[in-house]
Amino acid sequence: MIKQLLVAITLLFALTAQAVAYSGLPEFTRLIEEVSPAVVKINTVEKTKQRNSMRLPQGQQQIPDIFRHLFEPRRMPERNVHSMGSGFIVSSDGYILTNNHVIEGADEIQVRLTDRREFKAEVVGTDPRSDLALLKVDGKNLPKLTFADDKKLKVGEWVLAIGSPFGLDFSASAGIVSAIGRSIPSERNENYVPFIQTDVAINPGNSGGPLFNLDGEVVGINSQIYTRSGGSIGLSFAIPSSLAQNVIVQLKDKGRVDRGWLGVVIQEVDKDLAKSFGLNKPMGALVTQIVEGSPAADSKLKVGDVIVRFGKADIQVSGDLPHAVGTVAPGTEVIMEVVRQGIKKKISVEVGRLSGEDDGVAATEEDPKDSGGRLGLVVEPLDKQMQKNWQLSGGVVVRQVLEGSAGARAGILPGDVIAQLGFNGVDSVETYRKVEQALPANSLLPIRFFRRGRPAFRTITIEE
CATH class of the missing domain: 2.30.42.10 (PDZ domain)
Known part of the structure; x- marks a missing residue:
């Protein structure tokens, strides 16, 4: 009887495994075994400077000696601020990619592999605009990862992340691609990264780690999460691999990243604006200002033009334009398609290079005849x-x-x-x-x- 029961249980497990296989759900174990050796944990140390604990008050000479010691400035000792993140090896000779915010301000950077080998890392270059940084360790024949063509990525695809959330080394989490080309302005109100949005569980410590497709190729670099609690709520954002590859090449060659610059201020086109500008639907980037001395100022572009195409890129929403311009090499001649008063025009512009890094109203005598006119x-x-x-x-x-x-x-x-x-x-x-x-x-x-x-x-x- 017991023997028959064991046979039945074994058969049940086999049928369950077969059902999972036929259901189309991914099986991640082999993928994780193959790619995790090239994922690294990054520990950083920032040394704070000595400082005074308080300032001397004015009139200190009038303080009695018995109380004077209470107001003497005290030297606060140096202390180390530790931080952590993730990254991955992009070449067997020791180049490592991570987020800029993971290593920003760090005095010491240490990299640890899954086999517990540790290396001291040096910064090759950083790119705050894309939040990427390239590191180098002294190693040979290291395991490395390959990049995928993120243009083939589709919403609904399964993706896998590996990193060290909350210091839990080399943790894996999976989910699907929720959206592609998300525009998220930075704290500097810049928008040069078309983020991949996923529902993969990403938490503090995952930053800089890879996002894989089911072929074990890197489709993105985990960079940001949207959260109200500090933990994952299913809204995470990754930097596309195509952008990362361009950044790596430039940081290796020059130690910096040069981006295309047009020199316009833009806004979204809503339904009413689309109608007033002669568009059949909301689309494009509406030019509200042209920067003096910019490439746009040297072209035939005008304020009020709606840019609907830049080079080979269609501009569906205003956030698409910075993405398209930023990837163009400075000095490149690009044809823009704009809508001006309902008429489509093609305008040529030579893309420039993006540089590094109280309103007064005149008081005049009121005109008694001014009653607001037709506009009020x-x-x-x-x-x-x-x-x-x-x-x-x-x-x-x-x-x-x-x-x-x-x-x-x-x-x-x-x-x-x-x-x-x-x-x-x-x-x-x-x-x-x-x-x-x-x-x-x-x-x-x-x-x-x-x-x-x-x-x-x-x-x-x-x-x-």
Whole structure:
């Protein structure tokens, strides 16, 4: 009886394993065994400087000697700040890729492999804009990983991460690709990385570790998580392998990364803006400002153009443009496709190189005749200091927005500087009034303005 029971249990396990195999679920054990030797744990040490614990108060000479020792500055000793992260070997002679934020500010960097070998690492170069750093250890015939073509990556694919979350060495976690090409502005409001979004469990300590496809190739470098608790909630972001490979080559050759630069300020195109600019749907990047002396300024590009294609890259959302421009080598001639007042145009531009690294409103006498006009906006001339600070060629300052007016419905606020109405530039109060009078009624029109120095487009409608 016992023998028959054991046979039945064995058969049940076999059938279960076969069912899993036929279900299409991935089996990660062999993959982990093959790739984990090239994944590393990175420990860093940052040494703080000696400092005074307090400052001497003024009038110290009046403090009695018995209390003077209480106010003497004390020297705080140096202390070591330890941090950790992950990385992986990209060449057998000891080059290692990780996140820049893992090693930033570190005085000592130590790399540990799964076989417990340890190496002291030196920084070859860093690229804060992509949050990548290239390290070098003195080693030979080290295990290495290969990169995948991330352009073949699709939403829904299984992916695997290996790293050291919370110091738990060489932990594996799996999930699927949730989205591709995510735009996440950095703390410097830059956006040069089209992130891969996954639901893989990524936690502090995973940063810099590899994200694999089922062929054991690196499709991304785990970089960020979205969390409210400090732990994984299923929103993690990885740097695409194609971008990482370009960074590695440049850091090896030059110790820095050169990126393409266009020199424009852009915004998203919503449904109303799309209609006012003659687009059949929201798409592209709307140019709200062109930087003086930039490649865009030297081209035929104009404020109000909607860039829908840059070179071979389609610009579906505004975040696609920085991704496309940043990957182009400086000095390259690129053809842009723009929509200008409903008409498609092709514009050539020579891409430049991206460099390293209180608003005043003039007080003027109120015009008793100014009742807000058709837009319900009381305006005045632009202050010269504001014009200089914001690098404006002209415009008018909104002093008052009448309640219920077209300007109020468009979201215009006092202090905004209007630079364009419809498709006409505004360089003075006189020009503003002429353009305002000529605007068609009951039509969706673009209005361009600056708020605290930042340009923006919105739509405005005069209901008559």
